[in-house]
Amino acid sequence: MSTERIRKIINNKDFTKENLSYLISLEGDERDYFLKQVGNTYTESLGKKVYFRGLVEFSNFCTKDCYYCGIRKSNTHSERYDIDNKAIVDAAIFAHENKYGSLVLQSGERSDKAFTVRITSLLKKIKEATNGELGITISLGEQSEETYRDWFEAGAHRYLLRIESSNQDLYYKIHPKDEKHNFETRIKCLKTLQKIGYQTGTGVMIGLPFQSYNDLADDLLFFKNTNIDMVGMGPFIEHTETPLYEHKDALWSLQRRFDVSLNMIATLRILMPDINMAAATALQAIDPMGREKALRYGANVIMPNITPTANRKDYTLYENKPCTDEGADDCANCLSIRVEMAGREIGYNEWGDSKHFFKRQEKK
Numbered sequence: 001m002s003t004e005r006i007r008k009i010i011n012n013k014d015f016t017k018e019n020l021s022y023l024i025s026l027e028g029d030e031r032d033y034f035l036k037q038v039g040n041t042y043t044e045s046l047g048k049k050v051y052f053r054g055l056v057e058f059s060n061f062c063t064k065d066c067y068y069c070g071i072r073k074s075n076t077h078s079e080r081y082d083i084d085n086k087a088i089v090d091a092a093i094f095a096h097e098n099k100y101g102s103l104v105l106q107s108g109e110r111s112d113k114a115f116t117v118r119i120t121s122l123l124k125k126i127k128e129a130t131n132g133e134l135g136i137t138i139s140l141g142e143q144s145e146e147t148y149r150d151w152f153e154a155g156a157h158r159y160l161l162r163i164e165s166s167n168q169d170l171y172y173k174i175h176p177k178d179e180k181h182n183f184e185t186r187i188k189c190l191k192t193l194q195k196i197g198y199q200t201g202t203g204v205m206i207g208l209p210f211q212s213y214n215d216l217a218d219d220l221l222f223f224k225n226t227n228i229d230m231v232g233m234g235p236f237i238e239h240t241e242t243p244l245y246e247h248k249d250a251l252w253s254l255q256r257r258f259d260v261s262l263n264m265i266a267t268l269r270i271l272m273p274d275i276n277m278a279a280a281t282a283l284q285a286i287d288p289m290g291r292e293k294a295l296r297y298g299a300n301v302i303m304p305n306i307t308p309t310a311n312r313k314d315y316t317l318y319e320n321k322p323c324t325d326e327g328a329d330d331c332a333n334c335l336s337i338r339v340e341m342a343g344r345e346i347g348y349n350e351w352g353d354s355k356h357f358f359k360r361q362e363k364k
Helices: 004-012 017-024 028-041 085-097 113-129 145-154 168-174 183-196 213-226 243-250 254-271 281-286 290-296 328-341 355-362
Strands: 049-059 102-107 135-139 158-160 199-202
Touching: 004 017, 004 028, 017 213, 017 254, 028 254, 049 085, 085 102, 085 113, 102 113, 102 158, 113 135, 113 145, 145 183, 168 183, 183 199, 213 254, 254 281, 254 290, 281 290, 290 328
Parallel strands: 049 102, 102 135, 135 158, 158 199
Antiparallel strands: none
């Protein structure tokens, strides 16, 4: 086993595209060595705490038609739902009472007035119901600057807007090429979120059709160059009711997608040591211990699903999604055990804000 190159890259912080691509592609003993090196050292700067974000996937109505997503507008087999405000506020209260520290509101993408006004009102109600003590992340797609400001002023302070691929050519292979799915608009929205003052997150899918290790290396450099505060990324898992499903035979194996996802997490952790990084649920769809492994090798955020159980099965961005039949209490208890098994500890009642964000603010 040759580990000299790995040691040199880590020790010299020599993060060229070529070296990042090399780390992402590692297999076998070299990969084991690399993951162990990152796992043993990253907590020295970041600490052992893992932060909970209670996830509420409150609606699967979507105006977009992304080629990979099970809740895309054109999927007529999707059972649509929209949870009422009271149930969402009740979920927030559950998160607060169970010391999660933070909440994530996520839905299909809509930008109509009824939707944006509803979210502003909902954010205020959540803040009031939790005495302003619950941190709020939202992941609600592309919006106008005015809408982003309204939501920020209403109480949201973190925003996740995944780019899915920073390669523009690949972006248009997994999205329609029209005004509803515009690469430059996505980039502009990320910059607007940063300007307003959000802790800003993005992310990509790993193991897409047509994707290379160099593409993934570019994704990591995109996070670095965009000065991002949070990242959520995980393996691409195909859905039968999507256009990309026709390329299923050309995909990496599920295990390879999983392995490369962990390589990406570990590589990004040494590239950007102070950002927040989520252990994606999709990892657990492939490996029952997937999220624990992500926590060992660089992730420091985990999202217990507190969506009402009756609706979880219908928020199917991909197939074989885990934890769709659990109650909120079951999910929290399960994840507590997972965090302990990973040798980490839960930061109860803490927002767990991105350290990178505050450093970025100081440089303004």
